[in-house]
Amino acid sequence: MTPIPPSQLIEALNWRYATKVFNRGKIIPAETWAALEQTLVLTPSSYGLQPWKFIVIQDKVLREKLVPFSWKQRQVADCSHLVVMTVKKEMTEAHVDTFINRIAEVRGGTADALMGYRNMMMGDVVKGPRGQQAAQWAKHQAYIALGSLMTAAALLGIDSCPMEGFVPEEYDRILDLAKDGLTTAVLLPLGYRSEIDPYASLPKVRFEAQQVIEHR
């Protein structure tokens, strides 16, 4: 593995900002987009359970339909690719078993040999205390994907805008998520900043490092 220089990371993170106006005509090239989808697939999650589905929307009509339920923010319609991060409302035994079988398939061995791991997950996020708040737990995992995808995108020179300002119930209805036991957690439109976005050139506002980082 060839690491990148620390300075290149910082340059990309300083270049990144929450894009308010996207260049409507500019589409992310296929190879770059494939890497961003692969970033989503490779996102870490608690136990590796991947309690999510990422819906990538390019359909212009569908995206226009979402604008009124996105606090009228045009980014959902004007970006290149809109990622709607959805999560499972419940964590089920069936999902755990699908995951256990997938481990056996990828790493070899049997599901029986993974019984201890299966029981640990069942006793926590299915039948345990976290099972009561599985949607909340799953939403945390979606935010890992959000953080990872934004950072990955910046390193590839792709703009994005994290969005919590939308009506989840309406997203769920329009995207027909209930039938799959899913609900919308958070949005990430991706693409390219427009030349006319005044936010692109504003200095980034962060608290001083000593206010948010403490050493012990």
Place this chain on the structure above:
Amino acid sequence: MTPIPPSQLIEALNWRYATKVFNRGKIIPAETWAALEQTLVLTPSSYGLQPWKFIVIQDKVLREKLVPFSWKQRQVADCSHLVVMTVKKEMTEAHVDTFINRIAEVRGGTADALMGYRNMMMGDVVKGPRGQQAAQWAKHQAYIALGSLMTAAALLGIDSCPMEGFVPEEYDRILDLAKDGLTTAVLLPLGYRSEIDPYASLPKVRFEAQQVIEHR
């Protein structure tokens, strides 16, 4: 901004895994660590409010004290740097005003000119519906930092292990967080994998892309 090639991103993400055994003697060099702290500072958050404090622990005695409250996982003690991501339990008017003043300081202009933005935040995460669940909202933001920092670390060749398996109340007590209105959200030990970690060479388990990504 010079983007990295998509292939380099994917290589780093495939190299990354949840490190179970750290190399106890190997410390992250200062320049690399500074970039990871800068990654934390630059993490995006809802409204830019940064409702967090990141506690970086290198003190060996303190870290040993945390092991029993971390499901006995040794990573918190054996890593190079332990990041305890803590968040504000409440979002206050004072925090919003500190942020508004910081915007005026960095971008010029007056706090008065930002009154509309201030009122929007106050009406949402302080006095609005999200204000009731401010700790939960803040925790989501911490998971953005988690996703971003893990991805950034991988690109710099630094190992990490996201950890939800700990007792937040005990962390809060040991780190004396209550006096600052903070609570522990999630942990990220960082450092270098040990040669003896059997997990380092296991194939990564993910669902097939078509199971977690849908195109519309």
